[in-house]
Amino acid sequence: MTRATGPIALALLLALAGPLGAAPAPPGDARAYDTPDDQGGSITVEWRLSPDDAGTRLAGYEVHRAAGDTGRFQPVGQVPRGNTAYNDGEAADGIDYRYRVAAVDADGAASAPAEAGPARAREQWFKAGKANVLVATALFVAMVLVFLERARRGRLFIRRLAGLDAVEEAVGRATEMGRPILYCLGIGLLDYISTLAALNILGQVARKTAEYGTPLVVPTCEPIVHTVAREVVKESYAAKGRPDLFSDDMVYFVTSDQMGYAAALSGIMARERPATNLFMGYYAAEALVLAESGAATGAIQIAGTDQITQLPFFITACDFTLMGEELYAASAYLSQEPLLVGTIKAQDFGKVLIILLVAVGSLAALAFRSDVFSGWFGIK
Amino acid sequence: MKKNVPLAIVLVLGVLFAVQYFVPSRLSQRLYDTTLEWDIIISIPALAIAVDSLVRHHVVRIRQRRKGWGYSWVYLGAAAVMTAIGFSGGISEGGLFMNLFTFALAPMQSTMFAILAFYMTSAAYRAFRARSPEATVLLLSAFVVMLGLIPVGAALWRGLPGLSEWMMQVPNMASKRGITFGIGLGSAATILKIILGLERSWLGGSE
Known part of the structure; x- marks a missing residue:
């Protein structure tokens, strides 16, 4: 090596080593704002990814916070890259x-920071992000009230539901055969809407069994549901x-055990041979065990659930299945009380409205590539 | 009075919690959390009532010598043994109680779960009998979907996995969403009926 080449090689080495040891590129466009729809005490900080984020070099981002104009910055948290x-x-x-x-690499080297703020946390009194839910709820309540008024004036027509027409027939069959009716409320808790719907139907079924003197068996899976179910049956018999x-x-x-419940009910079906099995409410994997055990005994089976994944099993193994909304409509249908029937009409008009919105939204998206609807419904 | 008081409680709390859903403030959150704690408190006496009901049921079965009454002795014996072990030796990991749970109860639960496979076969046999036009459509769709998910399907026809995916994502998804819309409206209507006191079956009816 000559005297002249020595400094050049050193400069080349430094030039090569420079980028390897340098701090990562900083994130961009940082902004801080009060976290929306919360109870206060929270600020959200957002930024654009550092150009180095795409590789494996970056470990993540470090967030520092300072109170007021003169406060010192202190670390408050870290998030992984991406x-x-x-x-x-x-x-x-x-x-x-x-x-x-600041973007931080695996060796702990930090980029120049991106600054954001000032921002102030506030307690909020309305979830602005739920405004669409509020509007839809208000609209639906208005529809229900309109149809309740119409129901007060005269009788409303609702289409026949074969599964619910069969309930009367099933009670009659059990009475003739002198065998019990098994009513299963599923494994849901009391705060599940399907469990509430199942309890409503139980009230109607218990009235019919009380009328015909048919034995009714209701094994339950959840303590609070058990307590309510007992009162429902008791009151129905008294009524x-x-x-x-x-x-x-x-x-x-x-x-309360899911499969223990399925085993117990299978045993009851095999021993007591109910003439009719009614499965209403919330079901999971035990649905097929129950429905197939019942089918093996030759009982008439009517099921109703809002669990889409279990519906095919019930449709296959039961004589009649109430799908989703039919479960909710069942109590009104069985009682034929005009005011309750009015709410079913409101449900139907709600569906018409949704179908129209879906059609208009789809057309708008196709014609104008509009994201108005997707934005309103929170679809990303 | 017996029915008006529960109806009034449901109306007031129903409206209150409907409003609470839209209010994120601390007061609103505290109200919600407190109610969840009440829920736990209510569940304890409910559990006592439930266990009492179960014991009574089996005692009655034994007394009346109903069909399969011998199993009631098995239940009462198992419940008494587990309770005694739990109270005397505790329920810590590695203890007798947990060992009985892990090596006796858990395998029994797994056995019940495993039976599902056999039930699925018999249910599939019933579902796929082409006895009506609808059942035939179901059979054909299931055939295409299942074939599209395995390598043999692609070997038979390259377009089969795509067709299978399309059937799952378009017609199947459309019908699922239709049901979901109905469930959403039905849930709202049921809640409204209960809050407004129109639905009283849970109280034994309106008579």
């Missing part, structure tokens, strides 16, 4: 905070003037 937001859940309401976001036919043994708790 993230463009951090939620600072420890901000005090009413104080201005400034933020700095039909047959409290003497009710016994505590009609409604009994079995177990």
